[in-house]
Amino acid sequence: MVKYEPPLEKYSVNIREAIVGEGEKAIKIGGENTFPFHFFEGSLPNPPGLALEILDIQPENWAQWVLEPFQDVTFDPVRWAEKCVEVFGAEILCLRLLSTDPMGRDTSPREAARITKKLADSIDVPLIVWGTGTEEKDSQVLIEVARVCSGKNLLLGPVLKGNYGQIAKAALEYGHALVAQASMDVNLTKELNIALCKFFPAERIVIDTTASALGYGLEYTFSIIESIKQFALMDRDTMMQMPILADFGGDCWRTKEAKESKEQGIFWEAITGLTFLLAGANLLILRHPDALRLIKEMIS
Amino acid sequence: MILIGEDLNVMSKEISRAMKERDPEPIRRCVVEQTRNGMDYLDLNVGPVAKDPGETMEWLVKTVQEFTDLPLCLDTTNPVAMESGLKVCKKKALINSASGATESKETMLPLVPKYSAGVVLSVINDAGLPSDADERASSILDSAAFANELGIPNEDIWIDPVLLPVGVDQRQVVAYLEFIQMIPDLAPGAKSICGLSNLSYGAPRELRGLLNHTFLVMTGRYGQHSAIVNGFDKELIRINRGEMPEIVNLVYRAMDEDDMDIFSLTQKELEYVKTTQVLKGKTLYSHSWLEV
């Protein structure tokens, strides 16, 4: 009879390890030298980061089930953040500065930075700070946030092809990490990383491919993340070896399926998130605390 | 390699206007320059031609032939325009193009024996663009067999493996290189052709030439017969004439993954080496591939 030898594969490189936050509760993401969950043939020193998101304005059009857990705190981002940490056990948070949207309320960078600082001071877990994806305004806002929150090692994003320069300079000066975002394209992801790495340390960059929900493009995100991990580990492409973030909570809860029932909504978000972890994501931004809890229990 | 100048193209505003207004002067300039630069054929790309397709193509062919003796490659998906052009071509023309898709092969291929022309036959079929080399082979075998049935000999078939931009799908570029080597064994006597400029579509303007030149050398080594190219690209033409043997040699060595002392290379040589590595799929493409 033929003898079975487990066909193990070793890749002699590591995904870079990025650190977010400072002090005891800082978290590390990445650092693995193998594909996700492949504990049998490599090492994955850091579990994926699971962030809960907070808005700096009252949520609009949120499905009742995803609003429920936060109903008593949505009027105040600081209280909201505290509840995520104390009640829902979040180990990292993401603050979305929706109020700065130039097409919306258009709050000033100063005001946004003030809120961010207040929130960051009130919690001891690491913080991701997210703009509105508007290149020019985000640049002003994130630079001011970087300055005011100097030394907190925030993870600032999204940094795009059109605004990475100034934001990265500020992040470098004030000690923060960055999320480099290129939409659904491995070549553009690499491009942006190359541009950043000319003056910004690679170990402080996190990749965002932009993510989409189950049923609404999940497979594209899944395969882009998988191929980035393949380029990083198998082709040893140093410009693809940054940890990967997936941000999809909003897209999940916008679907009619998630709005139809609470349970289906939680399934929708949790399945989307776990699928991206299977592809190789190192950091998820989630919306519902039950989705976070489920994913955490599944992977522990 | 046979070079086919692509610059007479409806995508150019000036040419498009000249065609609409039947103004021969811009056409003359474009034709004369490409002829002087040493093109072997001229491609006349009139697009899908919505209005007066027959008349437009007939006028264009006649006008072009006043200024050059080169054979022509008629580039349109409109069968009426194609046939009107073929009727007035003085030399053996090249039909650009037919594919294995039912409608295309049934309308275009019968024109080949009727006008004793050659034909660009792409690997596309009813299922779309094949995703790898083996599927390209399988597709072209069917299409070539169909063409042979119509009395078209392999010698009149110019196989187009379809070149996608390296920034769109690098794996397809690698599949192209794999497939091009199979052609002599698949369809003995058939020629091959490539729309070279498409390779660098979307890449930074100043770097497009480098991608195109490198790929010309790589495919040339694998026996590619012809390419549709930018007829104003002087360096490309020099490479094709064999006037830059040191670059050709360097690309070959990079293809073979020879050990090279990269510190002894000039900037330009290093660029050719890096580009070869990208085009053979060894490094992931990005617009700044030269910077890493």
Add this chain to the structure above:
Amino acid sequence: MALKGAEIIKRLPKTNCKECGYPTCFAFAMKLATGGAKLEDCPYLPPEVRAELEAAMAPPIKLVTIGTGDNALVIGEEEVMFRHEKSFFHETGIAILISDKESESDIEERIKGIKELHLERIGQKLKINLLALFFESGEKAKFEALVKKAHETTNFALILISEDTDVLFSGASLCADRKPLVYPITKENVSSAIPKLKELGTPAGVKGESIEEIVSLTSNLKDTGVEEIVLDPGSKNIREAVRDQTLIRRAALKKGFRPLGYPTISFPCFMYHDRFKEALAAATLTTKYAGIVVVSQVDKHFLSPLLVHRFNIYSDPRRPMTVEEKVYEISNPNEYSPILITTNYALDFFIVSGAIEEANIPAYLCIKDTGGIGVMAAWTSGKFNGEAIADFFKKYGVGDKVKHRKLIIPGVAKKLKGELEEELPDWEIIFGPLEASDIPRFLSEEWKQ
């Protein structure tokens, strides 16, 4: 197929005799590699070479069929570890566990629920494939009654699960014409099972405590002529499942290791008792290579996400996903509702229709067939230009649906506006936002009656 054309040609006569119907031996090899020709078409192949090639060309993961007719589940013949390398081909079968311990009315209720679950996505029906009948009562008669009921009142493919081999095969003989999967075949019962498997001609669900154990079982079965096999490496949680499933597929694909060249089955229903975790395990196993997942829940909110998830993972990344060309009516529009147009690229459709729903403004969404390519590429190739859209308006009588004359086009299609103003002179052409996520705001601000 497993073997590349370039490998096959080495064993062919290379005489280019053309008797196979292809111009060269190489051409014949390429056709063999892509499944378009058969070895017997070559009259000059020595029988031993032919046998060798046949073996080498056999797919590294065997195709296994469970059930019969339209409801048969076909799994196996996968070719890649990562879907973007080609595609995953044969969808994971989703099976619902039904225990013979449940009361008759509960069983009927469950079967009814499964039958009534209808889900559609871009014109494709998403469905449950199998019933997994579980001998848990300890009473053979109950199990047989369950098998009979499933056999007589449904068309689903069947899995029979029983640790008691006698009960297992007496059940199997009641539905052998349905070609059920019998499970588990283990090292304890394999010798007594072999004659029955051969007699009934049913596929075998092989269970081992480890991959090594499976290897010895499948080798044993194959030697006696049982080749329709499905593997269960006995994983207890998703971490073990990813390990086992990865190693099995890798051994088959990358090492050509035949004893593991079969599709797999996995049991989220036994791994986790929490229904949420069970669903997450099922999604994990659909992503990571399982041929069948068995789950315990039948309600729509549990199954729909799993069915949609499977549909996503098994969609072919080489072909753009498309939706049907037509004028979609979203949230019951009337003659004053806005009209938007985009391509039939499925993602464009999903994103735009989702955004319209979110805006809560009823609208007509015109979907023009562009062969599944996006707005800009479709414009370049003439499938989404002024003329093509004017034809679409005529064909579907778009103008008759509304009393206004405003058309919203994708914000990226800069040149399209001018073309449309020429082709549809009565219409005001309005750019939509550049990003679909801005559509709700755009509609609520721009669309004032």
